[in-house]
Amino acid sequence: MRHITNNVRPINTPADLQGLKIRTPKSEWRVKMFGSWSANPTPMAFSELFVALQTGVIDGQENPYTNIWSAKLNEVQKYLSVTGHVYSPSYLTTGAAAWEKLPEDIRAVIEETAVEMEAFAREKGAADDDSLRAKLAESGMEVNIADRAAFVEASKPIYTLFSEQVEGGRELIDESLSLAQ
Numbered sequence: 001m002r003h004i005t006n007n008v009r010p011i012n013t014p015a016d017l018q019g020l021k022i023r024t025p026k027s028e029w030r031v032k033m034f035g036s037w038s039a040n041p042t043p044m045a046f047s048e049l050f051v052a053l054q055t056g057v058i059d060g061q062e063n064p065y066t067n068i069w070s071a072k073l074n075e076v077q078k079y080l081s082v083t084g085h086v087y088s089p090s091y092l093t094t095g096a097a098a099w100e101k102l103p104e105d106i107r108a109v110i111e112e113t114a115v116e117m118e119a120f121a122r123e124k125g126a127a128d129d130d131s132l133r134a135k136l137a138e139s140g141m142e143v144n145i146a147d148r149a150a151f152v153e154a155s156k157p158i159y160t161l162f163s164e165q166v167e168g169g170r171e172l173i174d175e176s177l178s179l180a181q
Helices: 028-036 046-054 065-070 096-101 104-138 148-154 156-165 169-179
Strands: 002-006 021-024 040-043 060-063 079-086 142-145
Touching: 002 065, 021 028, 021 046, 028 040, 028 156, 046 060, 060 065, 060 079, 065 104, 079 104, 079 148, 104 142, 148 156, 156 169
Parallel strands: 021 040, 021 060, 079 142
Antiparallel strands: 002 060, 002 079
Protein backbone atom coordinates (compact mmCIF):
# COMPACT_ATOMS: atom_id res chain seq x y z
CA MET A 1 0.00 0.00 0.00
CA ARG A 2 1.15 3.53 -0.74
CA HIS A 3 0.95 6.35 1.78
CA ILE A 4 1.68 10.09 1.83
CA THR A 5 4.47 11.90 3.67
CA ASN A 6 5.05 15.64 3.82
CA ASN A 7 6.48 18.47 5.92
CA VAL A 8 3.44 20.77 6.09
CA ARG A 9 0.58 18.99 7.89
CA PRO A 10 -1.09 15.65 8.50
CA ILE A 11 -3.22 14.50 5.57
CA ASN A 12 -6.58 13.25 6.82
CA THR A 13 -8.69 13.97 3.73
CA PRO A 14 -7.89 14.91 0.13
CA ALA A 15 -8.67 18.54 1.02
CA ASP A 16 -5.55 18.55 3.22
CA LEU A 17 -3.46 18.17 0.06
CA GLN A 18 -4.62 21.59 -1.22
CA GLY A 19 -1.63 23.36 -2.74
CA LEU A 20 1.01 20.84 -1.63
CA LYS A 21 3.69 19.87 -4.14
CA ILE A 22 3.64 16.07 -3.98
CA ARG A 23 6.15 13.93 -5.86
CA THR A 24 4.46 11.20 -7.84
CA PRO A 25 5.88 8.59 -10.17
CA LYS A 26 5.72 9.52 -13.85
CA SER A 27 2.35 7.80 -14.09
CA GLU A 28 -0.52 9.41 -15.95
CA TRP A 29 -3.14 8.07 -13.52
CA ARG A 30 -1.21 8.93 -10.34
CA VAL A 31 -0.76 12.50 -11.58
CA LYS A 32 -4.48 12.74 -12.39
CA MET A 33 -5.38 11.29 -9.00
CA PHE A 34 -3.33 13.76 -6.98
CA GLY A 35 -4.45 16.64 -9.20
CA SER A 36 -8.09 15.74 -8.58
CA TRP A 37 -7.35 15.84 -4.84
CA SER A 38 -6.14 19.48 -5.17
CA ALA A 39 -2.45 18.68 -4.75
CA ASN A 40 0.18 19.92 -7.15
CA PRO A 41 1.45 16.55 -8.48
CA THR A 42 5.11 16.70 -9.42
CA PRO A 43 6.32 13.69 -11.40
CA MET A 44 9.94 12.99 -10.55
CA ALA A 45 12.39 10.10 -10.61
CA PHE A 46 12.71 8.31 -7.28
CA SER A 47 16.48 8.91 -7.40
CA GLU A 48 15.85 12.69 -7.16
CA LEU A 49 13.33 12.47 -4.31
CA PHE A 50 15.46 12.71 -1.16
CA VAL A 51 17.26 15.88 -2.26
CA ALA A 52 14.03 17.45 -3.52
CA LEU A 53 12.42 16.88 -0.11
CA GLN A 54 15.54 17.96 1.77
CA THR A 55 15.80 21.26 -0.14
CA GLY A 56 12.05 21.99 -0.08
CA VAL A 57 11.63 21.77 -3.86
CA ILE A 58 8.60 19.60 -3.07
CA ASP A 59 6.52 19.28 0.10
CA GLY A 60 5.91 15.56 0.13
CA GLN A 61 5.61 12.29 -1.71
CA GLU A 62 3.76 8.97 -1.81
CA ASN A 63 5.27 5.51 -1.51
CA PRO A 64 4.97 2.24 0.38
CA TYR A 65 6.61 1.96 3.80
CA THR A 66 9.48 -0.07 2.33
CA ASN A 67 10.50 2.79 0.04
CA ILE A 68 10.00 5.44 2.73
CA TRP A 69 12.20 3.51 5.16
CA SER A 70 14.91 2.30 2.77
CA ALA A 71 15.34 5.76 1.20
CA LYS A 72 15.45 7.32 4.70
CA LEU A 73 12.68 9.75 3.80
CA ASN A 74 11.86 9.88 7.52
CA GLU A 75 15.02 12.00 7.85
CA VAL A 76 13.51 14.75 5.66
CA GLN A 77 9.74 14.32 6.29
CA LYS A 78 7.73 15.12 9.42
CA TYR A 79 4.28 13.64 8.71
CA LEU A 80 3.33 10.13 7.62
CA SER A 81 -0.33 9.86 6.66
CA VAL A 82 -1.60 6.32 6.31
CA THR A 83 -3.80 6.70 3.24
CA GLY A 84 -3.46 3.33 1.52
CA HIS A 85 -4.49 5.12 -1.66
CA VAL A 86 -2.82 2.66 -4.05
CA TYR A 87 -2.14 -1.05 -3.74
CA SER A 88 1.07 -1.93 -5.54
CA PRO A 89 1.56 -5.70 -5.38
CA SER A 90 4.58 -7.54 -6.70
CA TYR A 91 4.04 -10.50 -8.95
CA LEU A 92 6.01 -13.60 -9.77
CA THR A 93 6.76 -13.17 -13.47
CA THR A 94 8.90 -14.52 -16.27
CA GLY A 95 9.19 -13.94 -19.96
CA ALA A 96 7.05 -16.15 -22.20
CA ALA A 97 10.08 -17.53 -24.05
CA ALA A 98 11.84 -18.53 -20.80
CA TRP A 99 8.61 -20.05 -19.44
CA GLU A 100 8.07 -22.11 -22.58
CA LYS A 101 11.61 -23.53 -22.29
CA LEU A 102 10.81 -25.05 -18.89
CA PRO A 103 9.55 -28.63 -18.80
CA GLU A 104 5.82 -28.96 -18.11
CA ASP A 105 6.39 -30.69 -14.74
CA ILE A 106 8.63 -27.83 -13.57
CA ARG A 107 6.06 -25.24 -14.66
CA ALA A 108 3.38 -27.14 -12.72
CA VAL A 109 5.52 -27.12 -9.54
CA ILE A 110 6.20 -23.38 -9.91
CA GLU A 111 2.50 -22.61 -10.43
CA GLU A 112 1.48 -24.79 -7.46
CA THR A 113 4.12 -23.26 -5.20
CA ALA A 114 3.11 -19.73 -6.21
CA VAL A 115 -0.51 -20.42 -5.24
CA GLU A 116 0.58 -22.02 -1.95
CA MET A 117 2.69 -18.94 -1.10
CA GLU A 118 -0.08 -16.36 -1.62
CA ALA A 119 -1.35 -16.33 1.97
CA PHE A 120 2.17 -16.37 3.41
CA ALA A 121 3.24 -13.49 1.20
CA ARG A 122 0.25 -11.36 2.22
CA GLU A 123 0.73 -12.14 5.93
CA LYS A 124 4.47 -11.44 5.75
CA GLY A 125 3.85 -8.21 3.86
CA ALA A 126 1.30 -7.04 6.45
CA ALA A 127 3.66 -7.89 9.33
CA ASP A 128 6.55 -6.09 7.61
CA ASP A 129 4.33 -3.06 7.00
CA ASP A 130 3.35 -2.95 10.69
CA SER A 131 7.01 -3.16 11.70
CA LEU A 132 8.11 -0.44 9.27
CA ARG A 133 5.29 1.90 10.31
CA ALA A 134 6.38 1.48 13.93
CA LYS A 135 10.01 2.18 13.00
CA LEU A 136 9.00 5.31 11.10
CA ALA A 137 7.02 6.54 14.12
CA GLU A 138 9.92 5.72 16.47
CA SER A 139 12.23 7.71 14.20
CA GLY A 140 10.17 10.83 14.91
CA MET A 141 7.56 10.92 12.17
CA GLU A 142 4.05 11.93 13.23
CA VAL A 143 1.75 9.15 12.02
CA ASN A 144 -1.97 9.59 11.41
CA ILE A 145 -4.63 7.36 9.87
CA ALA A 146 -6.40 9.16 7.02
CA ASP A 147 -10.12 8.99 6.31
CA ARG A 148 -10.22 6.26 3.65
CA ALA A 149 -13.85 6.94 2.74
CA ALA A 150 -13.02 10.56 1.96
CA PHE A 151 -10.28 9.45 -0.45
CA VAL A 152 -12.57 6.93 -2.14
CA GLU A 153 -15.29 9.57 -2.54
CA ALA A 154 -12.84 12.17 -3.91
CA SER A 155 -11.53 9.59 -6.38
CA LYS A 156 -14.87 8.97 -8.09
CA PRO A 157 -14.15 11.38 -10.98
CA ILE A 158 -10.88 9.51 -11.62
CA TYR A 159 -12.70 6.17 -11.49
CA THR A 160 -15.15 7.49 -14.09
CA LEU A 161 -12.39 8.80 -16.33
CA PHE A 162 -10.48 5.51 -16.00
CA SER A 163 -13.57 3.50 -16.90
CA GLU A 164 -14.09 5.65 -20.01
CA GLN A 165 -10.50 5.51 -21.21
CA VAL A 166 -9.33 2.01 -20.29
CA GLU A 167 -10.97 -1.07 -21.76
CA GLY A 168 -12.48 -3.07 -18.90
CA GLY A 169 -11.72 -0.18 -16.53
CA ARG A 170 -15.17 -0.10 -14.89
CA GLU A 171 -14.97 -3.81 -14.07
CA LEU A 172 -11.48 -3.38 -12.58
CA ILE A 173 -12.60 -0.48 -10.42
CA ASP A 174 -15.76 -2.25 -9.23
CA GLU A 175 -13.82 -5.40 -8.34
CA SER A 176 -11.07 -3.43 -6.57
CA LEU A 177 -13.56 -1.45 -4.50
CA SER A 178 -15.46 -4.62 -3.55
CA LEU A 179 -12.24 -6.29 -2.39
CA ALA A 180 -11.25 -3.23 -0.33
CA GLN A 181 -14.41 -3.34 1.79
